[in-house]
Amino acid sequence: MIELKNISKKFGKLTVLNSVSxxxxxxxxxxxxxxxxxxxxxMIKTILGMVVxxxxxxxxxxxxxxxxxxxxxxxxxxPQIGRYPENxxxxxxxxxxxxxRKDESVIPDEELIRSFGLNEIIHKKMRTLSGGxxxxxxxxxxxxxxxxxxxxxxxxxxxxxxxxxKLKEKIIKEKEKGKxxxxxxxxxxxxxxxxxKIVYMNDGRFLFEKPIEDLKEExxxxxxxxxxxxxxxxxxxQFTQPQIQLA
Amino acid sequence: xxxxxKYVIADIxxxxxxxxxxLLLLTISFSVFSLESSAxxxxxxxxxxxxxxxxxxxxxxxxxxxxxxxxxxxxxxxQPLKRKTLWLSLFGGLASSLSIAFLIGVGxxxxxxxxxxxxxxxxxSGLFLxxxxxxxxxxxxxxxxxKAKGIGWAIALWLFFALIFDAIVLFLLxxxxxxxxxxxxxxxxxxxxxxxxxxxxxxxxDISALMGYTGAVFQEFFGSLNGIVISFAGLILWIFIxxxxxxxxxxxxxx
Numbered sequence: 057m058i059e060l061k062n063i064s065k066k067f068g069k070l071t072v073l074n075s076v077s078x079x080x081x082x083x084x085x086x087x088x089x090x091x092x093x094x095x096x097x098x099m100i101k102t103i104l105g106m107v108v109x110x111x112x113x114x115x116x117x118x119x120x121x122x123x124x125x126x127x128x129x130x131x132x133x134x135p136q137i138g139r140y141p142e143n144x145x146x147x148x149x150x151x152x153x154x155x156x157r158k159d160e161s162v163i164p165d166e167e168l169i170r171s172f173g174l175n176e177i178i179h180k181k182m183r184t185l186s187g188g189x190x191x192x193x194x195x196x197x198x199x200x201x202x203x204x205x206x207x208x209x210x211x212x213x214x215x216x217x218x219x220x221x222k223l224k225e226k227i228i229k230e231k232e233k234g235k236x237x238x239x240x241x242x243x244x245x246x247x248x249x250x251x252x253k254i255v256y257m258n259d260g261r262f263l264f265e266k267p268i269e270d271l272k273e274e275x276x277x278x279x280x281x282x283x284x285x286x287x288x289x290x291x292x293x294q295f296t297q298p299q300i301q302l303a
Numbered sequence: 304x305x306x307x308x309k310y311v312i313a314d315i316x317x318x319x320x321x322x323x324x325x326l327l328l329l330t331i332s333f334s335v336f337s338l339e340s341s342a343x344x345x346x347x348x349x350x351x352x353x354x355x356x357x358x359x360x361x362x363x364x365x366x367x368x369x370x371x372x373x374x375x376x377x378x379x380x381x382q383p384l385k386r387k388t389l390w391l392s393l394f395g396g397l398a399s400s401l402s403i404a405f406l407i408g409v410g411x412x413x414x415x416x417x418x419x420x421x422x423x424x425x426x427x428s429g430l431f432l433x434x435x436x437x438x439x440x441x442x443x444x445x446x447x448x449x450k451a452k453g454i455g456w457a458i459a460l461w462l463f464f465a466l467i468f469d470a471i472v473l474f475l476l477x478x479x480x481x482x483x484x485x486x487x488x489x490x491x492x493x494x495x496x497x498x499x500x501x502x503x504x505x506x507x508x509d510i511s512a513l514m515g516y517t518g519a520v521f522q523e524f525f526g527s528l529n530g531i532v533i534s535f536a537g538l539i540l541w542i543f544i545x546x547x548x549x550x551x552x553x554x555x556x557x558x
Contacts, residue, residue, distance in 0.1 A: 104381045107557040128383040139374040
């Protein structure tokens with residue numbers, strides 16, 4: 057569904073993405089993991105067209121994205137830190153997003169607006185909202201137009217436990233509809249019953265890409281967090297052993 | 304395009320600065336016309352308002368507006384919209400709201416006190432300068448991510464066009480006074496939209512005493528309709544060239 061071909065991006069001298077290639081298919085729920093600053097958000101932003109890659113191409117449903125911007129109709133994006141026009145109220149913002157999407161035959165999905173209780177504060181200005189409430193608005197907007205692909209960048213950071221549970225339930229619901237979900241998070245425990253595939257990034261490269269069953273099988277661990285820890289350790293020894301032999 | 308434009312204009316009007324700007328222009332225009340003994344003198348005073356204050360306010364307001372819209376731009380770039388549409392909507396919103404402010408603030412008083420060809424040329428030049436400096440502001444705002452630096456650039460550009468450019472022209476004239484520079488001067492004046500407007504208005508006003516040196520030379524070449532057409536063509540180029548460069552930069556910008 058989404059294919060990345062040799063995507064590279066430099067910010068000044070810093071290489072953020074180093075010739076990344078991969079494919080994401082429908083019905084997958086992919087966890088994008090890696091340390092801070094490894095290029096996760098940049099990769100997401102290149103898929104969305106917010107960052108223009110230096111080289112390589114992105115193909116969405118068989119079409120190259122830099123020639124056709126319409127593919128973004130099929131993507132719901134929840135940014136890590138949502139920044140919104142300060143003077144707009146929540147209802148104005150939602151109205152504007154509906155306006156942009158044009159397609160009036162589609163009934164917007166307002167489930168999250170209700171379950172987060174946003175309809176009670178709909179006339180508040182974005183400037184006055186707390187970080188968590190802003191995240192709720194971001195989440196509600198991402199799911200609103202029944203996108204085929206959901207890209208969630210640290211979706212639960214800043215949300216209270218009840219809200220993050222509601223969001224997680226919503227993600228599972230959408231996943232069952234066969235959507236592609238791309239999610240980054242540092243809280244591995246909460247990805248356990250969501251994710252079908254793990255992508256681990258480091259220094260702008262994919263270290264490994266594996267279905268979660270394979271990962272659990274290989275490491276013999278049931279918990280995702282332990283499995284990841286195990287694989288990182290074994291990688292380290294793999295990398296260091298040949299050097300020792302040489303020495 | 305229309306939808307985004309609607310939101311940009313609504314936002315600019317909400318912001319009130321444009322309304323204050325309109326009232327300021329109205330007050331100055333009316334007081335100039337009622338203070339001076341003749342409407343022609345009033346026009347001469349308005350000239351400086353149109354040539355200096357209007358570009359200054361347009362360039363600074365537009366630059367600040369672009370920086371303050373960073374969130375708006377970031378939000379919309381991830382939506383199914385062309386970047387070009389977004390940027391042109393920002394340009395259109397700024398240009399149209401500042402133009403309307405100018406038409407009310409200067410156009411209406413001129414229409415009341417001095418409704419002739421000279422008045423028309425003054426209003427038309429002011430209108431062009433408004434749009435030209437919005438276009439230059441969009442280009443300046445794309446140069447750096449730092450808001451303070453961006454505004455600094457905007458002010459420097461205004462200073463260049465309003466003062467420094469003429470100083471350079473004078474300097475060149477004195478340095479090379481032994482040579483025939485008339486043709487060169489014609490070309491030079493096309494490098495500055497403020498000069499172009501000034502020449503047009505002064506040619507209409509017939510008050511050569513107020514003319515800058517560039518203007519005096521220019522009169523020999525364009526004392527006719529041709530002159531007006533060619534210099535307005537120059538102003539149109541001044542709108543499109545900075546806009547084109549800013550558009551090209553925005554298409555590749557990382558957000």
